[in-house]
Amino acid sequence: VAYRVRIHPRVVPLIQGWALPDRILEEVYLHLTQVLPADLEGNLSRETSPFNGMVCEFTRRDHSFVFHVFFGEDEDHLLVWWGDYDRRDNQ
Amino acid sequence: MPETVYEKHYRDRLESARGIASAPGPDTGTAALFRRFYTDLRTLFADLAAAYRDLLRKEHSRIFQVPGVTVAWLRERRSVLQELGEVYLRLAGSVRSDAYQAWEAAGKPDGDTLNGYLDAEARAVQEARQDVLRHWPVGGDEDLTEGRAAAARGEGLDADEAFAQIAGTDVPGWRKRIDEYGKNHP
Numbered sequence: 001v002a003y004r005v006r007i008h009p010r011v012v013p014l015i016q017g018w019a020l021p022d023r024i025l026e027e028v029y030l031h032l033t034q035v036l037p038a039d040l041e042g043n044l045s046r047e048t049s050p051f052n053g054m055v056c057e058f059t060r061r062d063h064s065f066v067f068h069v070f071f072g073e074d075e076d077h078l079l080v081w082w083g084d085y086d087r088r089d090n091q
Numbered sequence: 092m093p094e095t096v097y098e099k100h101y102r103d104r105l106e107s108a109r110g111i112a113s114a115p116g117p118d119t120g121t122a123a124l125f126r127r128f129y130t131d132l133r134t135l136f137a138d139l140a141a142a143y144r145d146l147l148r149k150e151h152s153r154i155f156q157v158p159g160v161t162v163a164w165l166r167e168r169r170s171v172l173q174e175l176g177e178v179y180l181r182l183a184g185s186v187r188s189d190a191y192q193a194w195e196a197a198g199k200p201d202g203d204t205l206n207g208y209l210d211a212e213a214r215a216v217q218e219a220r221q222d223v224l225r226h227w228p229v230g231g232d233e234d235l236t237e238g239r240a241a242a243a244r245g246e247g248l249d250a251d252e253a254f255a256q257i258a259g260t261d262v263p264g265w266r267k268r269i270d271e272y273g274k275n276h277p
Binding site: 007081 | 118120151154155158159160161162163165167208226227228229233234235238239241243245246247248249250253256257258268269272
């Protein structure tokens, strides 16, 4: 099944607030829309039952991301519900 | 609920402070001893407030350092941090009240009553907790319920539309950027 990725509107100002460099923003988009759907098992951390959603985490250069993702009921899309961001040089 | 090393350590410190604050103290009937005991308590609670803020920072950083974090783990951390903040605030409130009564019983000696200082520390703890948990990648129970419902209703923007908005452009403009990225990173 080719999952489509949807972004909840509340995530728009969230990511805007991170003020990512252009290239990193493009890579976040590509990860969420291409890398993630191509390998859900490898890109989502989940409990036995994903009732409360799953976690998609990845790092691009020194930028680290964690997104909270839900399966849509129709099982053909994923909803990015929230997220968090950190830069490695802040750790 | 399982706790991390830092969380356990902080809880132990709170328990220790609780014991100190509630133990039969020195004779606070003299002004000098009253001032000494509560000045020490004031310092202790300032240290604990700073330690709580440090705990928040450490646990937040850990999210990005531990591979394979799960929703359950993130919820657990959120819940523990929330609760430890509550324990601090309750304890500080209790000490505030005890200190004031002791101050009155000692004949209201000169010097502050600790109240203003503890109130400021409590506010700092509340603000730090609110700031970190507002950005926590997994919300509370109500937020999870809303997320499940939103997914079930098929809510959400198409990713191109969402990222165009994020980038401050339109969808064709965003797609053009992604095409150019692809050409530069075949």
